[in-house]
Amino acid sequence: xxxxxxxxxxxxxxxxxxxxxxxxxxxxxxxxxxxxxxxxxxxxxxxxxxxxxxxxxxxxxxxxxxxxxxxxxxxxxxxxxxxxxxxxxxxxxxxxxxxxxxxxxxxxxxxxxxxxxxxxxxxxxxxxxxxxxxxxxxxxxxxxxxxxxxxxxxxxxxxxxxxxxxxxxxxxxxxxxxxxxxxxxxxxxxxxxxxxxxxxxxxxxxxxxxxxxxxxxxxxxxxxxxxxxxxxxxxxxxxxxxxxxxxxxxxxxxxxxxxxxxxxxxxxxxxxxxxxxxxxxxxxxxxxxxxxxxxxxxxxxxxxxxxxxxxxxxxxxxxxxxxxxxxxxxxxxxxxxxxxxxxxxxxxxxxxxxxxxxxxxxxxxxxxxxxxxxxxxxxxxxxxxxxxxxxxxxxxxxxxxxxxxxxxxxxxxxxxxxxxxxxxxxxxxxxxxxxxxxxxxxxxxxxxxxxxxxxxxxxxxxxxxxxxxxxxxxxxxxxxxxxxxxxxxxxxxxxxxxxxxxxxxxxxxxxxxxxxxxxxxxxxxxxxxxxxxxxxxxxxxxxxxxxxxxxxxxxxxxxxxxxxxxxxxxxxxxxxxxxxxxxxxxxxxxxxxxxxxxxxxxxxxxxxxxxxxxxxxxxxxxxxxxxxxxxxxxxxxxxxxxxxxxxxxxxxxxxxxxxxx
Numbered sequence: 295x296x297x298x299x300x301x302x303x304x305x306x307x308x309x310x311x312x313x314x315x316x317x318x319x320x321x322x323x324x325x326x327x328x329x330x331x332x333x334x335x336x337x338x339x340x341x342x343x344x345x346x347x348x349x350x351x352x353x354x355x356x357x358x359x360x361x362x363x364x365x366x367x368x369x370x371x372x373x374x375x376x377x378x379x380x381x382x383x384x385x386x387x388x389x390x391x392x393x394x395x396x397x398x399x400x401x402x403x404x405x406x407x408x409x410x411x412x413x414x415x416x417x418x419x420x421x422x423x424x425x426x427x428x429x430x431x432x433x434x435x436x437x438x439x440x441x442x443x444x445x446x447x448x449x450x451x452x453x454x455x456x457x458x459x460x461x462x463x464x465x466x467x468x469x470x471x472x473x474x475x476x477x478x479x480x481x482x483x484x485x486x487x488x489x490x491x492x493x494x495x496x497x498x499x500x501x502x503x504x505x506x507x508x509x510x511x512x513x514x515x516x517x518x519x520x521x522x523x524x525x526x527x528x529x530x531x532x533x534x535x536x537x538x539x540x541x542x543x544x545x546x547x548x549x550x551x552x553x554x555x556x557x558x559x560x561x562x563x564x565x566x567x568x569x570x571x572x573x574x575x576x577x578x579x580x581x582x583x584x585x586x587x588x589x590x591x592x593x594x595x596x597x598x599x600x601x602x603x604x605x606x607x608x609x610x611x612x613x614x615x616x617x618x619x620x621x622x623x624x625x626x627x628x629x630x631x632x633x634x635x636x637x638x639x640x641x642x643x644x645x646x647x648x649x650x651x652x653x654x655x656x657x658x659x660x661x662x663x664x665x666x667x668x669x670x671x672x673x674x675x676x677x678x679x680x681x682x683x684x685x686x687x688x689x690x691x692x693x694x695x696x697x698x699x700x701x702x703x704x705x706x707x708x709x710x711x712x713x714x715x716x717x718x719x720x721x722x723x724x725x726x727x728x729x730x731x732x733x734x735x736x737x738x739x740x741x742x743x744x745x746x747x748x749x750x751x752x753x754x755x756x757x758x759x760x761x762x763x764x765x766x767x768x769x770x771x772x773x774x775x776x777x778x779x780x781x782x783x784x785x786x787x788x789x790x791x792x793x794x795x796x797x798x799x800x801x802x803x804x805x806x807x808x809x810x811x812x813x814x815x816x817x818x819x820x821x822x823x824x825x826x827x828x829x830x831x832x833x834x835x836x837x838x839x840x841x842x843x844x845x846x847x848x849x850x851x852x853x854x855x856x857x858x859x860x861x862x863x864x865x866x867x868x869x870x871x872x873x874x875x876x877x878x879x880x881x882x883x884x885x886x887x888x889x890x891x892x893x894x895x896x897x898x899x900x901x902x903x904x905x906x907x908x909x910x911x912x913x914x915x916x917x918x919x920x921x922x923x924x925x926x927x928x929x930x931x932x933x934x935x936x937x938x939x940x941x942x943x944x945x946x947x948x949x950x951x952x953x954x955x
Contacts, residue, residue, distance in 0.1 A: 314423050317392045318344050326371035326410070329397070335405040338397045343415070345373065346423075348453060349389045353382040365393060365415075369462070370455025373410070377417035388450065390424040393417055445943035448934060460931050464919055467583050468540060471560065474582060479575065481536040481562070486525035488542060492517040493524070493893050497545040500555070518544035518556075521912060523819060524897050526563040527868060530908040531900035537563045540915060552860065552917050552928050555940050559863070560918075563910035569851050569867045572909045573785065576855060576863065577609025579913070580783070587922050594857075595780045597631065603780060614785045617849075621745035625658075625753020627786055630859025632778040633760060635660060637752050639742075643725070644717030647738035651806045654738040657714035658752055661726050662733040662770075671766050672696040675733065678762050679755060690805020692737040692751045703728050713738045744846055746793045747807050757859065781921070783857045791824045791832070791850040792882060793817045794842075812842060814882055818852050821875070821897075822866040825849045836877050845882070855913075862918050865911025872901035 324332060324343055333341045347367040356362050361382045366372050375393065385391075395418040399405060403412040451457050475481035492499055497520055504514035519525070522541045529537050541561045547553065560579070564572055584594045597613035598604035606612055620629050625637055640657045648655035666672050676694050685691055695709035696702070706728060707719035714736070716722065728734075737751035749757075760777055762768060771777070795813040802808055816822065824832050828848045835845050851867035869875045876898060879885040890898060916928040929935035936942050 317346070317421055317423060325369055326365075326367045326373045327369055329373075330407045330410055330413075333397060333407075338405065338413075341396055342394055342418070343396060344392065344394050345415070346392050347373075347390075349385055349387050349391065352387055353377075353385055362414075365391065366453065366455075368458065370453070370458035372455070373415050374413075375415045375417055377420070381417050381420050385420075385422075386426055388426045388453075389422060392421045392423055394419040445937055448944045452933065457930075460919075460923060460925075461933060463587060463923065464931060467586065467919070467922075470586055471579055471583065474579065475536075475538050475562075475575075479536065481538045482534060483539050484529055484534060484537050485539055486519075486522045486529075486541065488518060489516040490519040490525075497547040500544045500546050520545050521559065522561050523821065524894070526561060526910060527821065527870075527897060527905075527908065528900055530563055530565045530868075530870075531903065531905035533565075534563075535565050536567075537561075537910075541912075552914075552920070554916065554928060554932065555936050557917075557928070557932075558915040560913040560915050561910070562865070562912070563908055565906045565908050567907075567909045569853060569865070569909050572865055572911050573853055574609045576865070576911045576913065577606075577612050580855065580857075580862065580918070581606060581608065583918070584781075584922060592781070595782050596784055597782070603778070603782065606783065612783055612785055612855075614787050617786055617789045618743065618745065620786055621748070621750070621753075622742050625739070625750035625756060626859070627748050627789070627854065628856045628859055628861045629753075629784075629786075630757060631782040631784060632780070632858060633756055634775045634778070635756055635759065637756070638726075640714070640716065640722070640736075643722050645714055645722075647714040649715070650713050650738070650804065653740055653809075654747075654806060655741055656739050657710070657716070657736065658739060658750075659734050659736040660752055660755060661728075662735070663727070663774075664729065664731045665733045665770050665774075666696050666698065666731050667766075669698065672698060674764050675767060678764055678767065679735065679758060684754065684758055685805075688802040688805065689754070690737070690751060690802075692735050692755055695734045695736070697728065697730050697732045697734075700730060703730060703732070706734060709734070710736050744843075746790070746846075781858055783855065786854045786856060787852070788825075788849045789817050789852045789854075790846055791817060791822065791828075791848045792845055794846070812840075813884070814842070814845060816883065817850060818864065818866060820878060820883055821868045822850045822852050823869045825851060836881050840881070851909075853911075857918075857921050860917060860921060861914070862921070863911055863913035865909065867907070867909040870901055870905045870907050872898055875901055 324345055326345060326347070329343055329345075332343070345365060345367060347365045350364040350366040350372050353361045353363040356376075359378050361377055361379060363375050363377070363382060363385065364372050365375050375395070376398075393415070395416045397413045398416050400412055400414055406412060452461065472483070476483070489502060492501070492515065499517040499520065501515040501517055504516060505512055521543050522539065526537055539561050541559055542556060543559055544556050545553075546555065562572065562575065564575070581594060588594075593605040595603045596606050596611055598611075604611065615629070617627060620627055622639065623629070623637065638659050638661060640659060645657040646655060647657040666675065675696065679694050680691050693710055693713070695706060697706065703723065705719075706723065707716040710716070722728070726732075735752065735755055739745060739750040739752075740747060759767070759771060792814040793816075794807070794809040795815045797808040797810050800808050825848075831844060832848055835841065835848075852864065853866065854864040855862045869878070876887070876890060879890050879894070880887065885893065916931055919931040920926075920928045923931060925931055929937075934942065934944060941947070
């Protein structure tokens with residue numbers, strides 16, 4: 295008897311397990327969004343429909359023996375399901391099911407092939423493909439707010455409609471761009487290695503040891519590439535006419551909302567190509583992607599010839615800004631053109647800074663008229679603007695002067711006495727019509743011709759003001775400096791070829807960049823070519839003793855694409871001449887000939903052997919998608935991102951490796 299009971303239990307267990315694998319093949323099931331395409335008004339109640347998915351909502355009682363639940367499919371679409379108690383007994387959120395049944399109209403609704411919400415799904419059969427084996431946390435009772443789900447349940451986030459849409463959009467736009475580049479422009483996709491050599495390209499690298507022995511006595515390592523930069527230049531010397539790939543890149547750097555340890559970039563390079571040609575391709579790629587996802591409802595804008603916003607029709611419609619212009623006007627090389635707040639250069643009023651640091655001789659302000667109504671608001675404003683979280687890079691804070699009484703207006707200049715002399719404070723008071731309730735935020739910066747600190751203190755504040763959650767501040771900005779409610783794209787060009795080199799160990803002194811005397815570094819990367827008009831000046835610096843001021847004046851053929859204050863990508867015309875590249879390494883970047891051979895010998899050899907002129911670009915694909923999809927961080931558009939500390943909580947990476955004997 296006991297043996298018979300045991301046999302029945304074993305058989306029951308086998309049947310339950312077997313049932314998990316007995317279901318209608320996928321090609322005979324229906325995505326929820328397509329259900330109404332398969333039925334007609336005269337037969338919808340008799341048409342059997344099969345759907346696979348997960349329980350989205352715990353069954354609730356409608357009547358004595360009638361229960362309602364919701365099922366969600368792979369696309370994140372949700373369908374209301376009606377069944378009896380026996381059918382839905384024991385069903386819980388995130389159970390994986392296959393259901394069969396038919397549609398019925400809700401009360402007071404008429405048949406329409408447009409709106410599935412007018413229907414309910416009448417359950418006839420239900421197969422449990424996999425039950426949730428452990429209690430699901432209470433906050434997962436619905437995925438309507440998937441952003442709140444903890445990192446270790448990332449796979450549950452991906453089941454929601456939001457993330458299903460993100461993954462599908464990412465795939466579709468990749469396919470769109472591949473077809474455009476290959477079928478219309480004759481680009482060739484080339485995959486480049488992920489195991490590379492260590493080279494100085496800016497950020498710290500991730501290293502992979504060469505030997506199987508954990509001790510790695512040979513001390514040999516691969517480096518994961520920060521970008522395919524050198525590979526694609528090698529391909530140009532290899533006869534590839536137009537190269538592209540969606541490349542994986544790795545950078546071991548401080549993480550922010552728009553950074554991940556590993557990320558994807560759309561990498562492009564054109565042999566015998568100019569910067570103008572590359573910019574056209576990139577601009578059209580961006581515009582095609584934008585229009586494909588947003589359609590006409592949400593076009594991409596730029597600044598027209600008349601200074602007003604205009605929908606971009608093609609790449610030539612995108613406004614070009616000079617680097618020096620954006621740095622002095624907006625305090626950033628990636629200005630958010632939606633923000634109307636202006637920086638006021640006070641040199642026209644005889645103001646001169648440089649009292650704390652002589653290099654930073656310009657004094658500029660942001661004037662916010664009639665802003666503060668009380669001492670409490672003044673405290674809240676300063677608390678937000680001067681919050682230490684905004685200055686984790688040790689950059690200096692601006693001075694915030696709030697005018698709560700008449701003396702604050704009359705003697706406003708005294709608030710800035712430590713950093714600047716103002717010859718005519720009364721003229722400023724009159725010109726700006728300063729009054730009680732006004733706020734002046736001020737700081738020093740470098741001279742107009744040589745602005746390398748990026749962003750400047752006020753360039754940072756321009757953005758910080760709009761990130762606040764303080765109601766009084768948000769209301770003030772909305773009423774007086776409303777942010778433009780459109781997406782704005784621009785080019786930034788004419789970057790300096792070199793920048794003063796910041797000390798690697800002590801990057802800031804009193805909040806100012808700590809430049810190493812007489813030393814420079816490439817503003818972008820060392821393979822960037824200068825403007826041909828500035829080539830004689832570059833040659834002069836190579837042949838003679840370096841004049842730092844002249845050297846920093848030389849402009850590069852580099853170009854960045856900016857959307858809403860975010861750098862979408864950057865590119866340049868490259869150096870393809872061996873002698874010039876070697877001279878730049880040696881004279882300005884202090885890489886001697888032997889070290890050049892060790893680090894870049896492969897590339898220099900290509901330059902010696904008929905490498906053609908070439909130009910290229912890289913679009914930060916994750917960053918671009920986050921803008922298109924209006925997500926605040928690139929983590930939202932990556933299937934399995936790392937957290938802000940670089941950890942993958944879902945998989946438990948990085949993990950310890952046990953050393954062998």
